[in-house]
Amino acid sequence: MIDRLRAQYEAYPYPPRDPADEAKRLITGSPSQIAELNHYVFAGGRDFTRPFRALVAGGGTGDGAIMLGQQLKDTGGPGEVVYLDISEPSAAIARARAESRGLDNIRFVTGSIADIETLDLAPFDYIDCCGVLHHLDDPAAGWRCLAAALGLDGGMGVMLYAPLGRAGVYDVQAMLRMIAGSGADDGTGGGNHAQRIAIARKLLNALPPTNWLKRNPLVGDHLGAGDAGLFDLFLHSRDRAYLVPEVAALANEAGMRIVGFIEPARYDPRYYVSDNELTAGLDRLSWIERCAFAERLAGNMKTHVFYAVKQANEADTVAKPDSKGAIPVPVGLDAAVIGQGAARNRRLSVDYDGIKFTFAMPRLAAEIVARIDGARSLGEIHAGMTPTPDWGDFMDQFGELFAALNGFNLLFLRKP
16 A cells, blocks of 8 residues: 555645745644644643754655744744655655754655654654544554654644545545445556546536535635545545544544644534533533534534643643733734724624634733733733733633634733
8 A cells, every 4th residue: 555655645735835935925724833733732831942853754745844843943042843644746845945944953764654664754843633533544543653753741732634525525536436446556557647637637527516525615725726625535545534433432442532633612612602501411512522523513624723732641731811920922913803893893703614703702812912912921921911900800801702713722821
């Protein structure tokens, strides 16, 4: 299977990236945004001016490695990112992207996850494994290899496919295996990538309006990504998807525990239902069970992005707004939008894949957000308000505001 994966990504590096675009923008996202991983893995307490080693396992064309490398460079600390991938053409694109940014803190290594021990790369403070495990013959074994390379107090940012939001994808995959071969040189004609892509395009054009893929507005991986996007979505040699309980079981099998899903609000059923009888039933569920309930209720999750730590690490690794010294760190937070919502009706709405979430903002929301700059602590924000509110009232309102903004990945916490 490794040979087939290597052949695929050597022929079609994914996602398609042009190193020249690095002059225009830095691609960011989850997992592995530094403020985000610090919040979930290190309780906001990691000092990135100290040595920090990260592994990007299955680095592809470089999104995760470039994002981490640039952020670590910006901190001025001695951070190192190890990029690991089986595809040399993919690595060549990632190298060119790093060179265009002048990043000298990324080490490029050719190999698979199974090679980590023999490559003598460990230990790591953090591991990014985005969109890789679900392509392995034995995802649990792959995850165990990664866990073995992780320091006791470290953590992982992972992305796995989710089935409900990918409705129709696996039907098309199955049909293509029937008529376009398996992708192996096994006498079925499946070894010809160009021929299989041509057949896939014909099939997509022939899908009737009742087909689940045609009825699913959430899947567009194959649009605008050329042959590589189409191949990765519909002709991949190995592709599986996981419901929340299956994700938790896979983590457990690797000796890991999940500490947070991204975005948290999407995994909280209370953002979808408010009926007292329904919420009373939810109170009897564990956190993972509530996340599983939300997944089935929403029906639109295409992936699960989450952070995990070793089971042996029993610390509460998720940052909490529990002291004057806690520093709110905004990511993509528009204070003007918050202010407008507070002035209009004290509500803010966020759209995610067809669902509109609306939440109430506390009375002091606009004033608090206007003072959040990633440097001021809660104590400093409170002291700078005129008139200065009661500390208990301020913390109650900040807690309410933080739950909403953190729930949609707009605000995190760090320690000074």
